[in-house]
Amino acid sequence: MADTLKLVKKISRLAKGKKHLRLMEVCGTHTVAIFRSGIRQILPENVELVSGPGCPVCVTDDDFIDKAIAYARKKNFIVATFGDMLKVPGTRSSLARESAAGARIKVVYSPLDCIELAKENPRKSVIFLAVGFETTAPTQAATILAARDQGVKNLFMLSAQKLVPPALKFLLNDESTKVDGFLLPGHVAVVIGADAFNFLADDFKIPSAVSGFEADEILTALVSLLEQIDTGQPTVANDYKSVVTNEGNLTAKKILAQVYEVTDAVWRGMGEIPASGLKLRDEFAAFDIERVEPVEIERIEKKSACRCGEVLRGLVKPTDCPLFGKACKPLHAIGACMVSVEGVCAAWFKYGSGKFNF
């Protein structure tokens, strides 16, 4: 507690006299941790935390959901997914609605569970919805290698895996983005290493700090950001040294490079970002359902007042959306940001946005 108070006072001292500062917590786990620990409420008035595009469910676009639904409707297919994908709305339906209508949709806790599921259902094709960032991609790659080694031929991936650094580049190249520093996701940095974010300081002169998820770890990273702003010397501070190295997890990176190659990817609210996704290499094409059995989806322009895209880019707060807390609530989500427990809108709904001076 004594350390916490020291950190809070240091933040206040460093922020004093500065302009209004917007610091982006990139990942959804940080958004929730910040709310739960009350950090947002004790920051000085001129330090604003804005949420970024780091919730994998939130940034998955409608086309991906529509494709998953199209596969789920096919005979002899089982779609396996993490539970928070169920309620994400596509253009006309959701996996939860399809499940209620009889589609075979199975919630799993790890992609590795799909190997057993495929073995138990040899006459069916099992498709895992491979959604996530660098954090979860190595396990998905390990699943592909295990399936190949065990001769499992009825397990496939529908992939929407995304990479965090290109999304940050996209935000910084967009002049509507107003961010003075990034609180970087510790779990992504565990895999790719702190050095993977050096471009933030080198190319964009923007402060950043890799942070853990405990309150004091987040406050320590905020101190680092404010010190960089104070001295005018941006760098990538590694404030999660207990688990994050400069080069990352070399074993995980090797598995990723063996199974995947980098590709362009579509992000909800940001469109297609070059080199921001992963796709299976040609030698693993037999596990890529879109190459084995592509589906056609009808592209429909969805009319909605949902501002999820702007929320994910830190341009507006969830409370700026006219649907927030009215038509859109966790039990009846209109947009993807209200679905996942790490969704920005869901976090704002659950924890509120109250602020008090400290």
Ligand code: SF4
């Ligand atoms: S409150 Fe709902 S409708 Fe509004 S931006 Fe968030 S997810 Fe979209």
